[in-house]
Amino acid sequence: MRWRRPSGLLVLALVLAGLLGLLATLQWQWLGQISASERGRMHHTLRRQANEFAEDFDREITRAYFWLQMDHVWLQVDRLAAQTTPAKPFEGWFRTSPYPGLIKTIYQVTRAETGDLRLARYNRQDATFVSLDAWPRELEVLQARLAAEKMTRPLGVDVRGRKPRIGLGHVAPSIPAIVIPRPPIEFRRESRAGEPIGFELTIAVLDMDYIRRELLPTLAERHFTTDVATRPDSAAPAPGNRFEYRVAVIDRRTETLIYCSAEDSAQCRFEEPDYAEDMLEIRVRDFNRFVVDDRLRPPLPPGEASAYKLSLMRRRAADHGAKPRPRADGPWEVALKHQSGSLEIAVAQARQRNLVVSFGVLLLLATSIGLVLISTGRARSLAARQVEFVAGVSHELRTPLAVIRSAAENLADGVVAEAGQVRRYGTLIASEGRRLTQMVEQVMEFAGIATGRRQLDLRPIDVQGVIDDALAACQPLAREQGCTIDVDLPSALPTVVADAEALSRSVQNLLSNAIKYSGSGAWVGLTAEVGNHGRSEVRVNVTDRGPGIFAEDLPHIFEPFYRGRSVQNGQVHGSGLGLSLVARIMEQHRGKVTVRSEPHSATTFTLHVPAA
Known part of the structure; x- marks a missing residue:
């Protein structure tokens, strides 16, 4: 097994931990003194x-x-x-x-x-x-x-x-x-005997x-x-x-x-x-x-001083070596x-309080160092994800651009002259252009929400219309993948307070992911229901029968630029922004998105939208 050199961050953490231990020992001795x-x-x-x-x-x-x-x-x-x-x-x-x-x-x-x-x-x-x-x-x-x-x-x-x-x-x-x-x-007076x-x-x-x-x-x-x-x-x-x-x-x-x-x-x-x-x-x-x-005596006439003083005379002991009588x-x-x-208890209590305060400060310092190290690690991880995002987006942009360019050159050079082939080339160009548009809009939507420039227009809307718009936007991708979307909606759903465009994009992202990750000829289910989990809400469920999500990936799938292990191994193209964008949109709606999944089993994403 090849030895790996420890990272500088780990070495720094070990050095700081040793210094904190030394400081704690010195603090203990100092408080004892x-x-x-x-x-x-x-x-x-x-x-x-x-x-x-x-x-x-x-x-x-x-x-x-x-x-x-x-x-x-x-x-x-x-x-x-x-x-x-x-x-x-x-x-x-x-x-x-x-x-x-x-x-x-x-x-x-x-x-x-x-x-x-x-x-x-x-x-x-x-x-x-x-x-x-x-x-x-x-x-x-x-x-x-x-x-x-x-x-x-x-x-x-x-x-x-x-x-x-x-x-x-x-x-x-x-x-x-x-x-x-x-x-x-x-008593003796200086002038006369008593x-x-x-x-x-x-x-x-x-x-x-x-x-x-x-x-x-x-x-x-x-x-x-x-x-x-x-x-x-x-x-x-x-x-x-x-x-x-x-x-x-x-x-x-x-x-x-x-x-x-x-x-x-x-x-x-x-x-x-x-x-x-x-x-x-x-x-x-x-x-x-x-x-x-003089402060304790009656005042004397001017010029007259006290003439009295006390002289104690000690008897001389017969035995000069005798010890003096104890008081x-x-x-x-x-x-x-x-x-x-007791005084000892008071000192011990004061020492305990000083120890609590001192070690509390050390604990706070250790926690601060730990948070800095964790933040540094997250920042490095985020930077790595951003690099992966740039590489993924570049790849996602290059592929449809290459297809569009190739189709356009064939049309311009007259290679394709038949009407049927021209229509197919036009359909391909439109499909790749729509893919580019969705990708650019998703990135712009994420940037707007992350920076706070994107403000939602919350108003009572019909959930049925939002779901229909999302289905219409995902139909081309579903036909291309040969995926079947099974829709089961109640006859009447309550209105919700939401931004129609943002909510539709959330449903569209969930459907696109289910279609893309399920593979060709897959099945995707779309349902809706009314729930009352502490408040009245509408739940929109998107279910697929794809490979599922591993347990170690579940806590991170809503983080920006994160892509699970199964996705990377399957070389499924994507930017890692779709689910993060959905989570942020639902937070702005005062709702949430939840997921239930097991590897090689069904996966269900649920949007919880507050009812009006």
Whole structure:
């Protein structure tokens, strides 16, 4: 078997397919790297947002802790040094705090000389403390512990069974309240040393309703809301949900849900959050950033600068190699979970969407290349058919022209003188001339319809007359081939909306093909009927008993310049335009042409013409 060199189009298709495969592989790897980078970015952003959320909340706790000190130094900071009551610093905090509703009640605990504990509640109206005979229920747990411990000893914090000692005060989460021993910190002025003051204990009870309704929602809005319109990635929350993450604030001691950003609190009860951060702590080391800030203090007189600063002194460990004590866990925590289920799921979904888009683009590119290759192949095939058409038409024109020329020369030279022979020559010349005329008209008709210059004159017409005109035009060819045309038409057919000349040419083309391809002495049937396939129509059937049409040729017989294998093998002359012209004429009539055929059996072409 002789090896055939592959065509350039096939080589180009293989090269492009290889390049697309390489591009798809690179795209897969690149999207994997993009997803890993996006995962890291989202983790980093989530940690930063959670840290800032917890820091902002703890800032208010820390600011309240320092501003509610019962030391005379804070009286001077608050510009109330001229007044003697120790309750005045509280008013400075209520006046300057951005969240004054954070503190619900302030109590003062003292121990009498007899050792009994005395409790007083701060009254903001007259800036005084009111002694209480009985302790409120919210402080009963703290009362029992205070009674059991020495007042000069720092109180412990119960966090999941552990009781770390915090010497500078602490938050009691069971109340919850800020417990401030006096004096918790030794302050020094540059000009003079502080005066010692007797021991007192301040308890600032937090307002949980205010924290749930005002403080936590405000902080969540500030740190976790997302502007969907400005997000470049596809992991934005669903419409109507402002939060990219579900935000939950949980009491670690009781596992109680304090705040949930979702409308359904059940959505905030997740076992494995994407990230969690401790909160509800007094951040003493952030004193200078939280408290010593001119923007957070009452204004000082011109020329007077702040004279107070906090110095934290660390005890020197006996064992210099001892590790520093780890930081205790906060009583509360803010836990975050992505709206899609987890951060990993969000990244995976974004990667899947990117993969779909990327491979969709590659598929579109591959489809476009395939269509270009198919169009190129069709164009080459069409060009080959056009060459065959030109050769066939040239042959079809040359044969009748040669006959006409030969007959005319014989007549002109006097070779033929008898009247009978002259008539035969005249009949031959007329027949060949009619054949040429039909061929030229068919080509012109196809060119007019293909370019849109040929406009049909659609009007109600009688189908019987159209069929009679087509039969009359085909009679000479039928007599020449010795073909019998059997016509079976109903007595009355409905009128149709059509162009009489174009419809007659369609019927004539079908009859001519049936006569030409059936051979000498063949039979051709012509029938008509009324059908109702979704609409009323007239069906004109042309049937022959010729060689039939092969199955592989049936999808292409209505294409321009196409000629089937059996036609080419039988060397039947033709241009390949007849059936294509019929199909286009029927399309302009809003009808169609169908065919039923089997090799070596009957073939039937049917025109479906809409009735008027």
